Amino acid sequence: MSFASRLQNATTDITPGGGDYETVRRVIEMLTLDYRDQPALETIAARLGQSPTQLQKTFTRWAGLSPKAFLQAVTLDHAKRLLGQDGLPLLETALELGLSGPGRLHDLFVSHEAMSPGEWKAKGAGLTIRHAFHSSPFGEALVMITDRGLAGLGFCDPGEENACYADMASRWPLAHFVEDRAATGIYVKRIFDPSNWQAEQPLRVVLIGSDFQVRVWQSLLQIPLGRAVTYSDIAQKIGQPTASRAVGAAVGRNPISFVVPCHRALGKSGALTGYHWGLTRKRAMLGWEAGCVG
DNA sequence: GGAATCATGTGAT
DNA sequence: ATCACATGATTCC
Numbered sequence: 001m002s003f004a005s006r007l008q009n010a011t012t013d014i015t016p017g018g019g020d021y022e023t024v025r026r027v028i029e030m031l032t033l034d035y036r037d038q039p040a041l042e043t044i045a046a047r048l049g050q051s052p053t054q055l056q057k058t059f060t061r062w063a064g065l066s067p068k069a070f071l072q073a074v075t076l077d078h079a080k081r082l083l084g085q086d087g088l089p090l091l092e093t094a095l096e097l098g099l100s101g102p103g104r105l106h107d108l109f110v111s112h113e114a115m116s117p118g119e120w121k122a123k124g125a126g127l128t129i130r131h132a133f134h135s136s137p138f139g140e141a142l143v144m145i146t147d148r149g150l151a152g153l154g155f156c157d158p159g160e161e162n163a164c165y166a167d168m169a170s171r172w173p174l175a176h177f178v179e180d181r182a183a184t185g186i187y188v189k190r191i192f193d194p195s196n197w198q199a200e201q202p203l204r205v206v207l208i209g210s211d212f213q214v215r216v217w218q219s220l221l222q223i224p225l226g227r228a229v230t231y232s233d234i235a236q237k238i239g240q241p242t243a244s245r246a247v248g249a250a251v252g253r254n255p256i257s258f259v260v261p262c263h264r265a266l267g268k269s270g271a272l273t274g275y276h277w278g279l280t281r282k283r284a285m286l287g288w289e290a291g292c293v294g
Numbered sequence: 295g296g297a298a299t300c301a302t303g304t305g306a307t
Numbered sequence: 308a309t310c311a312c313a314t315g316a317t318t319c320c
Contacts, residue, residue: 212304231314235303245314246303252313253305267314274313282313 020062021139021284023048023055025157027067028074028280028287041067062137063291073290074283080270082228082286102202103221105259106292107194109202112221113148114214124172124208130180131168133161134188137288138258138281142168143184149204150187152255155277171255172208191259205256212238216250220260226293228264228286231273252276258285 030044044067045052052067059067072078103110119127129151131144136155142164144152152171156164169177190196190203207214215238223229231251232244240246254262257277263285267273275282 210305235314240303242301243303243314245301245312246305248313249304249311250313262313265313269315272313276313279313 020058021137022158023050023058024062024070024284024287025139025280027055027070028283031071031074032280032283041071063288064294065287065291069290070287073287076270078290079228079266079272079286082226082264083230083266083270103218103260104224105191105261106197106225106289108191108197110205110221110259111202112205112207112218114207114209114218117211120208120210122174124175127172127175128178129172129175130178130183131165132179132181132184134181134185136188136192138284140164141188143187144168144255145184145187146206149206150256150259151206151208153191153257153259154255155257155281168255171253203259205259207260208255209250209253212246213250213253216247217254217256217260217262220251220254220262220265223261223264225289228266230268231265232268234265248274 045055055067059065129144134141139155139157142154152168154164154168207217219234219237231247234247235241235244251262251265254260263282272282
């Protein structure tokens with residue numbers, strides 16, 4: 001199966017109520033809980049009240065990945081491999097690949113611009129932000145856009161929408177918020193539907209944050225698919241080698257999850273260390289991407 | 295392998 | 308000023 005058709009399949013559950021991610025989420029949680037005694041596929045399926053065949057089908061639809069391959073993709077070993085082939089060059093290989101040209105997420109090219117420092121300090125005053133929730137391969141996705149491009153993308157599980165919205169909206173407290181499902185829907189199609197990739201201009205993204213944060217987010221955009229970097233790598237890259245912890249904080253404040261691939265930032269040990277929208281979702285994104293590079 | 299401890303930069307209060 | 312962090316290295320078990 002080709003990359004594109006895999007993702008085509010992966011996005012069939014974008015339709016409302018499509019619940020593949022719910023299954024994936026529960027599998028990851030089981031694995032994380034019982035990581036000591038690696039549960040067999042049969043055990044996991046049984047606990048979900050499903051047959052291994054059903055589980056197989058779900059994973060193939062979701063990421064073009066067998067459950068077994070997915071299980072492997074969420075281990076510490078795999079994470080270490082993402083950081084650098086056998087620990088050789090990480091900063092150089094991973095970041096250099098992305099250094100030229102615009103950032104990209106999979107095959108979707110992303111052009112980014114930063115708001116001026118003044119606009120950031122204004123906390124969104126005078127800015128109109130249109131927003132809505134949509135189903136996505138990683139749960140419910142809250143999309144926020146300005147007339148200059150995508151400004152926010154957050155995720156949550158069904159039922160948590162209010163908290164998710166409050167979280168996102170508080171980042172630009174003085175902005176004017178308008179629900180606009182049609183407008184955000186266009187972006188959702190662009191982001192999660194590969195058939196809309198590279199057809200038009202790059203996806204426009206607008207980074208609203210402090211100078212330091214924007215520099216961190218821009219370096220995230222340079223991490224290629226199937227690679228990962230450490231927080232200290234990014235610190236090096238932006239010329240502040242001792243600021244790895246500050247980098248972590250800035251990564252955590254990334255307002256455009258997934259499109260700005262903050263899930264590709266890991267701890268030096270390969271540990272996932274954290275994710276604003278839940279470690280389970282970070283694992284899911286990395287596992288899903290493993291299916292893309294196969 | 296952890297757990298405790300320290301140095302560390304940024305952003306919010 | 309002070310505090311909370313999606314860190315990392317070191318030093319103990």
